[in-house]
Amino acid sequence: MSVGIDDVEYVTLHGKRRAYVKKGTGPAVLLLHGLACDHTTWAQVIDELAEKYTVIAPDLLGHGLSDKPRADYTLGGYANGMRDLLTVLGIDKVTVVGHSFGGGVAMQFAYQFPERTQRVMLVSTGGLGPEVTPLIKLIQVPGWFRVVGLLTLPGIRHAETFALRAAAEYGDVGPLRKYTRDLDEIADIVDSWKDRRTRFAIRHLVRAVIDWRGQIVTMSDRAYLSEAMPMAVLWGAEDQVIPVLHARNAGALAPDVRVDVLADAGHFPHKDHPEEFVRLLDDFISTTEPASYNRARFRRMLKAGATAPLGPLAAVAAAEARDEAVTPA
Known part of the structure; x- marks a missing residue:
């Protein structure tokens, strides 16, 4: 299946x-x-x-x-x-x-x-x-939307995706393998960018999580x-x-x-x-x-924070033990 x-x-x-x-x-x-x-x-x-x-x-x-x-x-x-x-x-x-x-x-x-x-x-x-590949950073460049629109026109897009898939298939041996293994997936991405709504969504998504310095x-x-x-x-x-x-x-x-x-x-x-x-x-x-x-434990972890000497869970456990010790039977 x-x-x-x-x-x-x-x-x-x-x-x-x-x-x-x-x-x-x-x-x-x-x-x-x-x-x-x-x-x-x-x-x-x-x-x-x-x-x-x-x-x-x-x-x-x-x-x-x-x-x-x-x-x-x-x-x-x-x-x-x-x-x-x-x-x-x-x-x-x-x-x-x-x-x-x-x-x-x-x-x-x-x-x-x-x-x-x-x-x-x-x-x-x-x-x-x-760190992230520069190709993703380029999505923020002014004009990326229009340039990719031109590059994904019929004919041009078909030639690009054919070349990417061919490189993935025939470059899947030897030292080039690590550079070509994902090109078939990239070809699918390029093909999807023919839809301007997809390009719009991807551009806004990238701007929310990446700038010129990276992620x-x-x-x-x-x-x-x-x-x-x-x-x-x-x-x-x-x-x-x-x-x-x-x-x-x-x-x-x-x-x-x-x-x-x-x-x-x-x-x-x-x-x-x-x-x-x-x-x-x-x-x-x-x-x-x-x-x-557990809401109370989550609250204690947030209050203990990453700087707790024994780690947040250890700090929480210690706090809970103290609470139990002073709680009347």
Whole structure:
């Protein structure tokens, strides 16, 4: 079986149509794609995951088959949209998996809605350092919208996507492999930019999270909160979009985070090694207890902060022990 157009369903939220794929039964897993991609980036893993889990793979607003309105394309706006989609689908709690920009949405979702988040897996994610490929920074350049409009005219676009896919196929050997492995995905992105509404959405999205110095949004100031929620990070060793050193940043920011780096993989490790991706995600879910949200404990963690001498959870535990000691029997 494979994910096709017949598997796509639609729901209208706040007057905007959202596309999504929902398959399987069992614990819920929300798969969030990256910048300028859509649910099809997960096509090689959805069916296998659906044998054990309820898999929800949406097209984020402004992407794929979802509407592309003049709207809120911030991380917070996307997190709100995912909460509303899950609510309509009758799903209360999820393990959230986010790739690239979708990783930023996943982190924002977990931060805004910890009571609905059981675990987080970040795949080649944004938000762990400022570095990002200059090609994404160029989206902010004045005139990008018009230039890309010309470059995606019929004929020109066909020649570009043919060249990118040919390079991906025939350059998939030897030392050039790490530079060509993701070109077929880039060809799909270029093809999607023929739609001016898609270009509009992508431009506004990028401006919300990236400037000339690189990524604006970071999890570094809130990484200590991951102590109360299982988190895993997965990266491709040959990622040319967001450097793999960001995976090490995750380990430094939050020592309890699981970090896996896949050899012979680029920015889309779930596509380069789908079976290994499924294995790692299943192992992560199977061997960790889902986070249990407690408002009082979350408040104590925020008050303790990242600078607590023994770490925020240790500080919270100590505070709770003191409270119990002075509470009358």
